[in-house]
Amino acid sequence: MTEPDIRVDDLTMAYGSYVVQQALSFTIDRGDVFIIMGGSGCGKSTLLRHLIGLQKPVKGTVRYGDLNLWSDEPGTMDRVRRRFGVLYQSSALWSSMTLAENIGLPLAEHTDLKPQQIRELASLKLALVGLTGFEDYYPSEISGGMKKRAALARAMALDPEILFLDEPSAGLDPISGYLLNKLILELRDSLGATVVVVTHDLASIFAIGNNSVFLDADSKTIIAGGDPKRLRDECENAMVRSFLTRGGSEAKVAAGAETQKRSPKR
Numbered sequence: 001m002t003e004p005d006i007r008v009d010d011l012t013m014a015y016g017s018y019v020v021q022q023a024l025s026f027t028i029d030r031g032d033v034f035i036i037m038g039g040s041g042c043g044k045s046t047l048l049r050h051l052i053g054l055q056k057p058v059k060g061t062v063r064y065g066d067l068n069l070w071s072d073e074p075g076t077m078d079r080v081r082r083r084f085g086v087l088y089q090s091s092a093l094w095s096s097m098t099l100a101e102n103i104g105l106p107l108a109e110h111t112d113l114k115p116q117q118i119r120e121l122a123s124l125k126l127a128l129v130g131l132t133g134f135e136d137y138y139p140s141e142i143s144g145g146m147k148k149r150a151a152l153a154r155a156m157a158l159d160p161e162i163l164f165l166d167e168p169s170a171g172l173d174p175i176s177g178y179l180l181n182k183l184i185l186e187l188r189d190s191l192g193a194t195v196v197v198v199t200h201d202l203a204s205i206f207a208i209g210n211n212s213v214f215l216d217a218d219s220k221t222i223i224a225g226g227d228p229k230r231l232r233d234e235c236e237n238a239m240v241r242s243f244l245t246r247g248g249s250e251a252k253v254a255a256g257a258e259t260q261k262r263s264p265k266r
Contacts, residue, residue, distance in 0.1 A: 005030045005162060005194045006051065011060035013046050020046050023221050024060070026213050033188060033195045033208045035228055038215035039243065044198045045089075045166060047215065051196065052086055052164055053077050064162075082110070084162035085155030089170055091147045093139040099126060099150045100135035106157045125153040128190075129183060145176035149183065156187070162194045163187075169201050181207040202244065206232075214240050 011024040020043040028034045036044045049055040051062055053069055062069040064080045093102050103122040107113055113121070123135055129149040139147055148168060155163055168184070169177035181204050188195050199205060205212070205228045212231070214224040216239065224231055224240045232244040 035209035035212035042217040085160035091151040
């Protein structure tokens with residue numbers, strides 16, 4: 001039986017008196033690419049903030065193995081956070097730092113490594129995401145897709161067991177998005193990591209997700225969960241099926257990217 005990496009029980013999220021979501025319960029198994037999906041304003045990013053310790057729930061628990069993220073026990077939050085890395089929607093790279101410096105920052109803060117060792121590890125992480133030779137470039141000197149990959153390299157700096165990705169394909173062209181999805185799967189397989197992704201992008205959902213929850217803004221709770229492809233084909237909830245089959249345009253983009261990859265080069 002697969003061991004759960006994250007267990008959420010009876011979680012309620014709110015801003016003051018306004019309840020965003022309530023009674024959320026689900027598990028994320030080790031090795032999952034777990035999708036948090038739903039319409040705009042349903043609380044996807046808010047849920048991510050609760051999972052990574054940036055916002056405290058009104059009710060309920062978030063557990064990493066035997067550790068309760070919001071426990072009052074001193075040091076629990078730090079011990080849990082050392083297990084994961086985060087890629088923010090805006091990439092959040094420091095504009096005044098080179099890519100190597102951006103990636104080396106968490107290593108400098110959380111390890112006793114010497115500067116040369118940090119530089120070597122930063123180069124290794126950049127190589128993992130296909131950015132060999134870009135160590136001394138600044139974020140302003142690279143494309144949007146490259147920024148996403150550099151941010152992913154920084155999220156992996158401390159060899160996390162769990163990666164949290166907030167809208168990783170947002171703002172990318174279809175081919176860059178496809179390549180990033182492919183990279184996420186490769187990293188999951190090579191590192192043995194669990195990946196939690198907030199996204200509304202159909203191409204990403206079907207390309208990388210094997211488990212999911214669907215948040216509903218009206219009922220303010222989870223209305224479906226499981227493999228996104230199974231939800232698309234078998235879910236009895238019309239709202240979920242409509243979301244996962246809308247127009248077909250994004251799915252066609254994914255299919256087109258796959259066709260291009262397989263076509264012989266001229």
